[in-house]
């Protein structure tokens with residue numbers, strides 16, 4: 341009989357080294373590890389020190405050598421351009437080796453950083469794997485970020501080379517990436533030696549002589565590069581994510597632990613066998629795209645789908661079902677917001693043709709809280725298990741899930757089920773004590789974290805310790821609050837910091853406040869995340885103007901909205917700023933953002949006992965009501 345979740349989970353915690361050493365047998369190691377886990381620098385841990393491997397070798401070469409050369413590795417489906425392209429493992433390896441050759445010729449070697457700023461085209465996947473092939477460290481930046489955000493990442497990661505494209509394509513417009521890249525390089529202090537630009541047919545980019553290379557020409561002329569062996573503990577990538585300040589956190593992923601964890605997750609969490617088609621409808625700019633568009637499926641020998649489109653509007657709310665049918669997708673992974681978008685346009689699921697989704701086995705949701713209505717709708721319409729699972733950029737794979745490949749446990753709507761093997765999840769109060777079942781507290785995971793989770797922040801070990809390890813000694817602070825019920829099911833309710841989740845995208849309200857505060861007429865401001873039917877949350881800004889400013893409020897509000905779009909990017913979905921007379925504060929001057937959010941969402945709230953002047957709350961409610969928020 342197959343082992344149960346309880347048995348496997350218990351073993352993963354009682355003997356993690358044996359557990360992960362066994363999982364590591366499925367990976368190619370050029371040299372095996374000296375120890376499975378190095379805890380000599382706790383609370384900093386390293387998995388598989390002494391081992392030597394290569395992530396690209398495990399994702400491509402070993403499958404080509406092992407009999408999968410002619411199996412599809414990657415299917416690119418782009419309803420936005422009308423293109424479908426298919427790559428076998430052999431074809432993908434050939435392209436990756438050539439692009440690695442381009443990078444090597446540009447001087448990129450082991451440990452060098454390469455910034456990838458790409459739309460959802462096959463070359464984005466090729467770029468990432470080409471870096472991995474050379475032991476170079478990629479940092480992918482999502483296309484919806486503005487030039488200044490790109491510049492911050494260029495300065496932090498100091499890449500030798502940038503891989504980019506002339507444009508991305510959104511349903512309502514072509515987004516010219518190259519001018520954004522040029523502007524970012526202008527703003528940044530660090531200057532990359534080379535930019536390799538993929539010219540897309542939809543828009544040609546102007547090239548900077550002496551710095552820019554045409555991707556197609558360079559690839560055609562390049563010699564294929566072999567794999568460079570790296571330490572298991574060497575970094576594979578840096579992925580920046582929003583934190584509590586304007587300076588994003590550079591999440592570091594290692595090679596060895598990441599290979600082991602992702603490979604294990606494909607069978608045990610997602611329940612797919614090598615050779616099957618797996619589709620993560622996300623973007624390579626997010627962690628979901630890194631782990632489950634690129635690395636997980638390829639390391640495990642699956643076929644991965646790269647989808648350049650939206651759940652609705654490209655061309656309609658039936659596109660997911662068409663893709664599932666056309667490519668024989670067994671497992672789909674997306675964010676709840678995508679299903680809310682589909683449900684909004686096709687509430688009765690009339691566009692879902694049963695024969696199109698007959699092959700689909702499971703739907704996985706993550707990236708934000710999966711609201712029970714959406715989960716129920718998906719269950720009813722698709723007739724397959726719908727699995728909410730909880731994870732973060734930091735962790736790289738899921739902390740809690742219903743592990744389809746081990747055992748499907750009964751679903752409780754609103755809960756991502758139970759901790760995944762390797763994750764010792766607890767709920768703590770402020771004094772670092774565990775709370776009773778059902779009581780809300782800080783969600784933490786006991787150290788050491790399993791393989792695949794981040795060993796550090798890029799060149800910011802102190803920040804890693806301060807942000808994640810100090811508040812609850814012996815544990816990793818997830819930044820989420822929630823509870824565990826009597827049956828051991830985990831519920832993730834809210835963030836404990838300023839992070840909001842907009843359409844599955846993680847953003848910092850603090851960062852938006854920094855941008856707004858720089859407006860010359862703004863004295864102070866507050867940004868809160870208010871409930872949104874489609875996107876889960878959207879940001880709302882309140883502005884207090886400097887004394888004596890007599891300009892029209894509407895003009896300043898419009899400028900504020902433009903500023904956030906220009907400085908952070910359209911992805912922030914910052915559409916509303918409201919000028920108010922003053923902000924509600926505590927007597928010690930802390931802005932009561934939580935109360936503002938509750939008023940905007942018409943939630944019941946108590947007047948905080950520490951409030952400086954309660955009379956301000958009706959004023960805020962009135963301002964919010966006039967701007968179309970409930971304000972009750």
Ligand code: COA
Nearest residue numbers: 483484510515622628651675677678681707843844910911
């Ligand atoms: N490059 C440039 N701009 C981008 C972009 C990219 N790669 N991705 C998004 N944007 C822009 C959009 O065009 C939009 O701009 P606008 O304000 O001019 O309309 C803005 O950023 C917000 O985009 P988005 O959050 O995608 O909202 P939307 O209204 O266009 O679409 C959904 C809403 C729900 C359909 C969309 O968010 C979606 O498909 N989500 C799927 C979930 C997902 O991918 N989650 C990732 C984590 S798993």
Ligand code: AMP
Nearest residue numbers: 706707708709729730731732733832846
């Ligand atoms: P990101 O780092 O962008 O993946 O965002 C991680 C954050 O998204 C988490 O800390 C949670 O706040 C939220 N999140 C992700 N998945 C879930 C989930 N299944 N349920 C609730 N919140 C989630």
